Amino acid sequence: MCYNTNKLFSGDIPMKMQDYICKVIDSFPRKMLKWDTDIRDPVARRFASRWEDAGGYEAFAAAINNLVEEKVLSPVKKSGLNGLSPPLALRYRKLPLQEGDYSAAKEEILSFYCSRMDLSSFLNSPQDYDRHRDILMAIDHFLIEAENNPPAVWDTVNERSFALTGHEKFLSSHKGNQLLKRIKITLQDLCCVPAPEPFFFWATALPLLPEERAHCLVVENKDTFHSLKYLLGAGKLKTNPEIHLLIYGEGKKILNSWSFIYECLPGAAGYQFFYFGDLGPGGARYLR
Incomplete structure (x- = not known):
């Protein structure tokens, strides 16, 4: 090499x-x-x-x-x-590097990189360096650029991962997490945020008062979701407390989407969830 x-x-x-x-x-x-x-x-x-x-x-x-x-x-x-x-x-x-011949790799680690990445583990284990070299160089370049010109808008983790590695899932993978821990760099350092999985919802247009908690009803069944949406929208159904957000749980999908709620009602002082559906093993997961 x-x-x-x-x-x-x-x-x-x-x-x-x-x-x-x-x-x-x-x-x-x-x-x-x-x-x-x-x-x-x-x-x-x-x-x-x-x-x-x-x-x-x-x-x-x-x-x-x-x-x-x-x-x-x-x-x-x-x-x-x-x-x-x-x-x-x-x-x-x-041809691979000769066994134990890592002097060139160590020299590059010491002389090339200018960002705040911690590469001490690669100096201690230079045999690991070559397979991470391209990604480390890309991260180093980004960190220097971001320090001089911080991005006005942060990318999602997958977008940043694709830009740095060519693979959108790398940074969120186990290998990606291990590499970031190894060089002591966080997703915040890379100016990116996880993108929550969106879910289907309907806002009832009920005013949300300052410092009021939002009331959210999670419905497991799609047909029930549409029926409740119609009844609430037509004023033919009243709930106590009144609902701000009707959410279709879509099976297990909602379990990976809770953080998306903050984008639906960003002005809420808090959230109170209600559940309508089967209370079997699947439905019970919503209550954990």
């Missing part, structure tokens, strides 16, 4: 060919890479018109061969050669 903390370009001077090849290699999750479409083409696109100034194919081939000597890549001899001069194998295999 390559470790390099240089920027891709410094002014108008292109970075070394090998440095950017390392960047491309690191970005691939696959262990088997084609010399052209997986390595050369991304490098050439990045250099664009400066490809020849950077040495072109000859510099590219020399860098690939150097990475082979450094045991970063291994040519797959059975794949054949590309027919160019100097020749390269058609396929290369990414």
Whole structure:
């Protein structure tokens, strides 16, 4: 695995060919890479018109061969050669770091990161660093940006997770929680909030007085919900106390949605819930 903390370009001077090849290699999750479409083409696109100034194919081939000597890549001899001069194998295999050789990883941890993440555990266990590297870099970049320009509107956890990792469920997963604990970063640090699961409800338009608790009726059955909605809306049914919010429980779904109530009646001083439905094992869960 390559470790390099240089920027891709410094002014108008292109970075070394090998440095950017390392960047491309690191970005691939696959262990088997084609010399052209997986390595050369991304490098050439990045250099664009400066490809020849950077040495072109000859510099590219020399860098690939150097990475082979450094045991970063291994040519797959059975794949054949590309027919160019100097020749390269058609396929290369990414090699893992040698056992115990984590000096480059430690150097990167110490020199690259500028945010308040605590990476001491990765210094103590550098063998864990490589598989978290891309996510750690993304979090580090976000924390620095957020410190300089705090976002006016926070994203949901899933939105922030997708932006940082490409997977919307990662931050809310067990692995995501463990990683955040490990680097001592919270969801608040990442400027994101959990999005409560919404539920079906109907507001009765009953005025909510200042410092008054909202009365909420949770109905388990969908047909009963619609009947009560009609009767209450038509003024043909009176309850004591009067109901501010009629909620369709939708089986077990409501159990993961209670926090959504704060978005339905944000001005309430508190909430009192009533339940209409089966008091079997399923219905009893609402009362816990």
